[in-house]
Amino acid sequence: MDAAIEVADLRKTYRGRRTGEVRAVDGVSFRVERGEFFGILGPNGAGKTTTLEIVEGLRRPDSGEVRLLGRSPWPHSPDLTRRLGVQLQASAFFEFLTAREQIETFAELYGATKARAAEMLETVGLAEHAAVRCEKLSGGQQQRLSIACALVGDPELVFLDEPTAALDPQARRNLWDLMRAINAEGRTVVLTTHYMEEAEALCDRVAIMDAGRVKAVDSPAGFIRKLDAPTRVTIASGQLTDERIAELASGETVTGGDGTVVFETRDPRKLLTALASDGALEGLAVRTANLEDVFLHVTGREWRG
Amino acid sequence: MTATAEREAVRAPRGRAFLSLFKALGRGWIRDRSQIFFTILLPLMFMVLLASVFGSGDTAASRIVAVGDVAVLDGADADEFAVSSAPDLDAALAMLREGDADAAVVQDGAVVRIYPSATNATGGAIAEGRLSALVDDVNVEVLSAAAPGETVLATDVEEADGGALQPIQYLAPGILAWGVAISGVFGAAGTIVDWKRDKLLRRLRLTPASVKTFLGAKVSVNLVVAIGQTAVFLAVAAVAFGLRLSAWTWFAAPLVLLGTFAFLAIGVVIGGIAQTSPAAAGLSNLVTMPMAFVSGAFYPLALSPQWVQWLSYASPMRYLNEALQSVVVYGEPPSAVLPQIGFLAAFAALVGLISWKTFKFDEL
CATH class of the missing domain: 3.40.190 (D-Maltodextrin-Binding Protein; domain 2)
Structure with missing residues (x-):
């Protein structure tokens, strides 16, 4: 069976009058297996959206090769697009239509039934708002409607371009549940995001992009394991003597100040047990390495998501 | 399965896609109050205004x-x-x-x-x-x-034409031509700028429906609107302002459709240049205002300065106005307006070609 997506050495350069030459995509290759939840993570301007648009078939690369479900996205073919579901960054809606009319129009384009359209509205939790005009929906509701439109054709492969950007934390968590459910139904999901915790929470594998290149591809856990970074354990200062702190650190780094003591340890279990028996758990915070540390490590730059 | 049957199988969903897009876009049009204002109310307001300006004075003491x-x-x-x-x-x-x-x-x-x-x-x-x-x-x-x-x-x-040439007879075709022009130019330019913003066309390119089907549905909505606009306008002009309609009035329909093609093409060029809605509206004004002034729609060309008369040849509104006047007011048969039809068609084809060549699909 073909991979869901195969991308080889994509390149795309924009020539702007003011900006000069910008290499938006500079030799990108990756492969997404069927059923995978694949993330493309990078700061704004890393080339995520351009890469996605090339893969979807909206833009033609200057060079490179794309295979979607074993076929080229060019030229436009109804047989291929029928199997894709797409959610774009902008909420692309027909003006002045209600949520129901909107999704029913998309359903007709994909040859799906009205029942399916209603079911999708239900799935994304918009059944109560079916009669509301799209422009009157909140940002989160619009994103969910947009995802419902992407799903209405029962696609094998779903593209989601920064679906949670500009949403409040609660709306973002709700969308995460929805995206997990989509993937759990056996659909391949490709997600771009500039939220570290989002990629970490959802993706089977993540491609880290920066300046038009894929810097590394791995699972979030794999990235962190390879990073081999110490766990940072913070407690409020004044609970332990300096001698005891030095003893507990046993040669590893300790920093302090601002009313806290911070241990960096590779054996957090032992340290935490000792702190507990000392009764020195006030202000305790444990922070393991996350994708932010990975990004710093992979790109050599601080995350500025 | 024969080749024809296969083609039928592909064509059937395309027809359905066209219908659903036409329905969606048509609904959107009807619900957009500003569209109703620009296409129906504004030309009627102009008719009231101009009819009272030109229509008074000559009979008063x-x-x-x-x-x-x-x-x-x-x-x-x-x-x-x-x-x-x-x-x-x-x-x-x-x-x-x-x-x-x-x-x-x-x-x-x-x-x-x-x-x-x-x-x-x-x-x-x-x-x-x-x-x-x-x-x-x-x-x-x-x-x-x-x-x-x-x-x-x-x-x-005795009045010439048995008194038929009241100001309304002269003004109605001109205002109608102008109404068709602004709804075509503003409509197309505004739509394209909207698409640049909300990426609707980009989204639709990723559905099984083709871009051609979508654009076809969009143009069809505009053509139906133009016919509806013409019918409402002529009906109001006849009932409320005493416009006398000739037996050839029905031929206004194909004329208006042809004109709409020309004006939509102009709007597409403008929409390609403009990046925001205000820019699109401003540029549309910049094009339609001079086009209207030199077309003879509001003021007889014969009474205008020579340079206006020369410029009028470049205005598609001139040909639409003349043709509408001939068939609707003077009752001349369509064969009498063949030159105007030819100019309009040539203009539509030329601007259509320019819009096609200069249009950047990547921006949508």
Whole structure:
């Protein structure tokens, strides 16, 4: 069976009058297996959206090769697009239509039934708002409607371009549940995001992009394991003597100040047990390495998501 | 499965896609109040405005200020003259400057001195003509009395076209052409700028429906709108303003459709250049206003300066206006407007080609 997506050495350069030459995509290759939840993570301007648009078939690369479900996205073919579901960054809606009319129009384009359209509205939790005009929906509701439109054709492969950007934390968590459910139904999901915790929470594998290149591809856990970074354990200062702190650190780094003591340890279990028996758990915070540390490590730059 | 059957299988969903897109876009149009305003209400407002500007004055009585005793006005017909008096010439001239009268009259023995208004030149000229005729009438009476039995010539004025060419007959086709032009140009330019913003076309390119089907549905909505606009406009003009429709009026439909193609093409070029809605509206104005002014839609070309007449050949509105006037008002058969149809078609094809060549699909 073909991979869901195969991308080889994509390149795309924009020539702007003011900006000069910008290499938006500079030799990108990756492969997404069927059923995978694949993330493309990078700061704004890393080339995520351009890469996605090339893969979807909206833009033609200057060079490179794309295979979607074993076929080229060019030229436009109804047989291929029928199997894709797409959610774009902008909420692309027909003006002045209600949520129901909107999704029913998309359903007709994909040859799906009205029942399916209603079911999708239900799935994304918009059944109560079916009669509301799209422009009157909140940002989160619009994103969910947009995802419902992407799903209405029962696609094998779903593209989601920064679906949670500009949403409040609660709306973002709700969308995460929805995206997990989509993937759990056996659909391949490709997600771009500039939220570290989002990629970490959802993706089977993540491609880290920066300046038009894929810097590394791995699972979030794999990235962190390879990073081999110490766990940072913070407690409020004044609970332990300096001698005891030095003893507990046993040669590893300790920093302090601002009313806290911070241990960096590779054996957090032992340290935490000792702190507990000392009764020195006030202000305790444990922070393991996350994708932010990975990004710093992979790109050599601080995350500025 | 035969090749035809296979093609049928592909075509069937395309027809359905066209219908659902047409429905979605049509609904959106009907619910957009600004569209209704621009296509239906604005042209009607212009008709009311222009009809009252051009339609008044010529039948109303001339306002005459008599300075002192003006004996000749004693025989004046109240339908033609509304006479007031002023104590001296200076007061009368002041009234003329303020536009309170069309002419001042002083009678000095056998000489009737007329001061036509410069403020309202047309009213002044009409008053002057009527006063001269009044003096002639009085002279004829005096001479007839002096030489009875002598034959005297008299004039009798009949309106040309049996009175058909009321201002509305002239104005309606022009305003209709203008209405069709603004809804086409503004509509297309605004739509394309909207698509740049909300990426609807980009999203639709990733559905099984083709871009051609979508654009076809969009243009079809505009064409249906243009026909509806024409029907409403002509109906209101006929019922409320006394526009007399010829038997060939139905031929306005194909003319308006052809014109809509030309104006949509202009709008697409503008939409390609503009990046925001205000920019699109501004540029659309910049193009449609001069186009309307030099088209003869609001003011007869024959009375316009030579350079306007030359420029008018470049305005597609001129041809639409002329053709509509010929078939709707004068009742000429479609064969009489073949040259206009040819120019409009050529214009639509040329601008359509330009829009196709300059359009950047990547921006949508």
